[in-house]
Amino acid sequence: MVFESTVYPGVTDDICAPLLESYSGLKRGTDFWLGYSPERINPGDKIHRLETITKIVSAEDDTSLERVKAVYGAIIEAGLHIAPTIKVAEAAKVIENTQRDLNIALMNEISLIFDLMGIRTSDVLAAAGTKWNFLKFTPGLVGGHCIGVDPYYLTSAAERLGYRPDVILAGRRINDGMGAHVARKLMKLLIQRGGNPSAAKVGIFGLTFKEDVPDLRNSKVPDIVAELKEYGVEALIHDPHADTAGAEHEYGLSLSDLSKLSDLDGAVFAVPHKDYLDNLADIVARVKPDGVIIDIKSALSPEQVGSGQTYWSL
Numbered sequence: 001m002v003f004e005s006t007v008y009p010g011v012t013d014d015i016c017a018p019l020l021e022s023y024s025g026l027k028r029g030t031d032f033w034l035g036y037s038p039e040r041i042n043p044g045d046k047i048h049r050l051e052t053i054t055k056i057v058s059a060e061d062d063t064s065l066e067r068v069k070a071v072y073g074a075i076i077e078a079g080l081h082i083a084p085t086i087k088v089a090e091a092a093k094v095i096e097n098t099q100r101d102l103n104i105a106l107m108n109e110i111s112l113i114f115d116l117m118g119i120r121t122s123d124v125l126a127a128a129g130t131k132w133n134f135l136k137f138t139p140g141l142v143g144g145h146c147i148g149v150d151p152y153y154l155t156s157a158a159e160r161l162g163y164r165p166d167v168i169l170a171g172r173r174i175n176d177g178m179g180a181h182v183a184r185k186l187m188k189l190l191i192q193r194g195g196n197p198s199a200a201k202v203g204i205f206g207l208t209f210k211e212d213v214p215d216l217r218n219s220k221v222p223d224i225v226a227e228l229k230e231y232g233v234e235a236l237i238h239d240p241h242a243d244t245a246g247a248e249h250e251y252g253l254s255l256s257d258l259s260k261l262s263d264l265d266g267a268v269f270a271v272p273h274k275d276y277l278d279n280l281a282d283i284v285a286r287v288k289p290d291g292v293i294i295d296i297k298s299a300l301s302p303e304q305v306g307s308g309q310t311y312w313s314l
Contacts, residue, residue, distance in 0.1 A: 001020065001032055001033070001034055001035070002034075002035040002036065002037055002059075002068060002071075003016060003034070003035075003036050003037075004036075004037055004038060004039040005039070006038060006039070006093050006094055006097065006146065006150045006153065007090055007093075007094070007153060008090065008091075008094055008153040008154050008156070008157035009087040009088075009090045009091040009094070009157070010087055010090070010157070011090065012034055012036050012086050012090060013034070013060075013086060013087070016034070017034060020032065028060075029060070029061075033059065033060055033061065033063075033064040034059065034060045034064070034086065035057065035058060035059035035060070035064055035065070035067075035068040035086070036058050036059075036083075036086045036089045036090055037055060037056060037057045037058065037068065037072060037089065038056055038089060038090070038092065038093030038096075039093075040053045040054075040055070040056075040093075040096075041053075043144075043210065043213045043215060044210065044211065044212045044213045050075070050076070051075055051076055051077045051078070052077060052078050053076075053078055054076075054078045054079055054080070054081050055072050055076045055078070055079075055080050055081070056080075056081045056083050056089050056092055056093070057069055057072055057080050057081070057082060057083065057089070058082070058083040058084075058085060058086045058088065058089035059086070060086060065082070069082070093150075094150055094151075094153055094154045095154070097146050097147045097150040097151065098150065098151040098154055098168060100137075100147055101142060101147050101148070101150075101151050101168075101171055101172065101175060102151075102167065102168065102171040103135060103137040104137055104138075104139070104140065104142050104147075104171075104175060105142075105170070105171030105172070105174040105175050106137070106171075107121075107125075107137045107138055107139040107140075108139045108140070108174050108175060108178055108314070109174050110124075110139075111139040111314045112181070115185075120302075120313065121139060121298075121313070121314060122138070122298040122313060125138060138297065138298070138314075139178075139314040140178070140296055140297055140314060141175075141178055141179060141182075141209075141219075141220035141221065141223075141270070141296060142175040142176075142178070142220065143209035143210070143217070143218045143219040143220045143221075144209040144210060144215065144217060144218055144219075145215075145217040145218055148172075148175065148176075148218050148220075149218060151168050151171070151172055152172070154168065155168050155169055155172075176220075178220065178223075178314075179220040179221065179222070179223025179224045179226075179227065180223055180224070180226075180227040182224050182227075182268065182294060182296060182314070183223075183224045183225075183226075183227030183228045183231075184227060185294065185312060186202070186228070186266050186268060186292060186294050187228070187231050187233070189266070189292045189294075189310050189312060190265065190266055190292055192310075193265075193290060193291075193292060193310065195265075197231065197233070198231055198232035198233055200233060200265035200266055201236070201263065201264050201265050201266075202228060202233050202235045202236065202264065202265060202266040202267065202268070203235065203236045203237075203238065203256075203261035203264045203266075203267045203268070203286065203287075204221065204224065204225065204235050204236065204237045204238070204267070204268045204270055205238055205239075205261070205267065205268065205269050205270060205271065205276055205283060206221060206238075206239050206269070206270040206271025206272070206273060206276070207219060207221050207222075207237055207239040207242045207247060207253070207255070207270070207271065208221075208239060208241050208242050208271055208273075210271065211271050211272050211273050211274070212241065212273055212274055213241060214241045214242060214243060214246075216242060216243070216246050216247060216250050216251070217250075219251075221237075221270045221271065222251045222253060224268060224270065225237065225251075225253060235268075236256040236260055236261050237253055237254070237255055237256060238255060238256055238257070238258050238260075238261050239255060239271065239273070240273055240275045240276075241273060241275075242255060261286055262286045263286075263288060264286055264287045264288060264291055265287075265288060265291050265292070266287070266291055266292040266293075266294070267283065267286065267287045267291065267292070267293050267294065268294045268296065269283060269293065269294065269295045269296060269297075269299060269300065270296050271297075272297050272299040276299070277299060280299070280300060280304060281304070284300070284304060284305055284306065284309070287306075287309060288309075289306055289308045289309065290308045290309065290310075291309055291310070292309070292310045292311075292312070293305055293309055293310070293311050293312070294312055294313070295311065295312070295313040295314075296313070296314050297313075297314070298313040298314065300313070
């Protein structure tokens with residue numbers, strides 16, 4: 001029995017094994033054996049696929065490990081990495097996503113600082129990225145069923161051992177607050193524009209947790225919608241990949257036809273789907289000549305917006 005789900009170190013041995021014995025009536029080490037090989041997948045990525053990514057494998061004994069290696073080795077072109085224990089393999093997976101979460105949190109925090117300084121973060125990153133060892137992460141919303149969730153597995157296990165993982169938790173707090181920050185920034189810019197911001201017509205382009213996938217799990221775009229609602233603004237949401245029933249079920253949100261997102265006072269370009277990137281001029285044209293455009297992933301350049309429009313990006 002090989003587990004692939006992300007867990008904190010010890011779950012396979014300490015939780016899964018006793019449950020399997022209890023419900024199956026079988027005995028570990030006699031009737032079944034355990035292995036762990038964490039899933040590595042990047043939804044929407046056609047280059048980094050199951051067979052082209054090195055696979056970590058582990059098992060409870062040498063005989064089981066040989067069987068696990070034979071199964072995965074038959075399909076994994078990139079090769080296998082043999083972890084010495086199941087716990088090591090579990091730990092490797094959980095820190096992969098924790099590291100990415102922290103790197104994005106750093107980018108989000110510096111974007112908050114640079115915004116106060118009046119500096120465009122993407123310009124800073126383009127300059128810093130010319131150094132050979134600069135890690136090219138960018139600010140943004142951290143959603144999905146992995147990166148925004150998995151660090152808590154590790155932090156909860158650490159706290160049970162009496163250690164408070166301040167750095168990891170700080171990163172989580174920053175990333176979890178970005179949706180509300182984006183909404184508040186939009187409202188400030190609408191106020192500066194004049195008029196009644198609570199009466200503004202706002203459109204949000206994109207709802208899924210990342211570009212070019214239909215997955216809505218743990219998307220942070222609903223955080224933007226919820227914060228705008230606190231200001232009395234009911235945003236119109238469009239997403240070419242999201243399922244209408246899924247959006248209603250998961251978040252109680254209704255999706256609008258693209259035709260309704262026009263003559264906008266404000267727009268949030270939240271998820272850079274290819275459908276949008278191929279028609280950036282159309283998105284800009286849907287915002288009033290004096291409207292506000294929030295570009296979370298810096299998909300646009302300031303030169304692409306109208307001279308009277310206000311543009312802001314993380």
